[in-house]
Amino acid sequence: MALATHRGDARLASLAEVIEPAETDLSTVPEGSEVSDIDLISGIAPHDLYHAGQIQLLKHLGAKDSDRCTRRPVQTARTLVTLGGMKGKSNAKTHGEYIAEVEDKRRDDIQALHDLIRRAASELEPTMEFGMLGYGKYHYKYKSGREGDWMKIGIANNKRYISLYCCGIVDGGYVAEGFKDRLPKADIGKSCVRFKRLSDLDLKVVEELIRATAKADLMT
Numbered sequence: 001m002a003l004a005t006h007r008g009d010a011r012l013a014s015l016a017e018v019i020e021p022a023e024t025d026l027s028t029v030p031e032g033s034e035v036s037d038i039d040l041i042s043g044i045a046p047h048d049l050y051h052a053g054q055i056q057l058l059k060h061l062g063a064k065d066s067d068r069c070t071r072r073p074v075q076t077a078r079t080l081v082t083l084g085g086m087k088g089k090s091n092a093k094t095h096g097e098y099i100a101e102v103e104d105k106r107r108d109d110i111q112a113l114h115d116l117i118r119r120a121a122s123e124l125e126p127t128m129e130f131g132m133l134g135y136g137k138y139h140y141k142y143k144s145g146r147e148g149d150w151m152k153i154g155i156a157n158n159k160r161y162i163s164l165y166c167c168g169i170v171d172g173g174y175v176a177e178g179f180k181d182r183l184p185k186a187d188i189g190k191s192c193v194r195f196k197r198l199s200d201l202d203l204k205v206v207e208e209l210i211r212a213t214a215k216a217d218l219m220t
Helices: 010-016 037-066 077-083 094-100 106-120 203-215
Strands: 133-141 147-157 164-165 187-190 194-195
Touching: 077 106, 094 106, 094 133, 106 133, 106 147, 106 203, 147 203, 164 203
Parallel strands: none
Antiparallel strands: 133 147, 147 164, 164 194, 187 194
């Protein structure tokens, strides 16, 4: 999707990268519509998740009165998101807690990537505000008036791969997409770099990407 026509919420767009890639281009505006599918989803998804959480809570409260022994765990909106594929999200309060939760086969990779970011972009303050390893919180505001907070760089441990978010703009394009040829074993789209093993990547190139993202213009 061209940057000039990217009107979706920056935070939602980055979170959507956690979900398995779809072949359909959601950035196009269907015939007869004034908005793209991704803009439509940006409004529908939070609305539906909010009500889904309400419904499950009501069911839980009803079960509490009728049969305590057979009551099933309540599925909140956050739980439904997790079941939908957003495994990278966590309730951990610190980076150390998040890394400790990672399964053994990936923990070393997540730790090494975290250490690399802290060395290469030490000016970016760590944050867990967005449910994943974040570095460099910033505030964005669109011309439409919509605004919010997001992170400059992030790491998420997902079901099938690790995601490295590099949210920056250089010369009108996404920083990460400029490294596609130099990180051939990674799946790079917009601000997200997906890979299965850190050993598949050239760490010198990854470090360069991290430094470039830290210095790049904000995604606003």
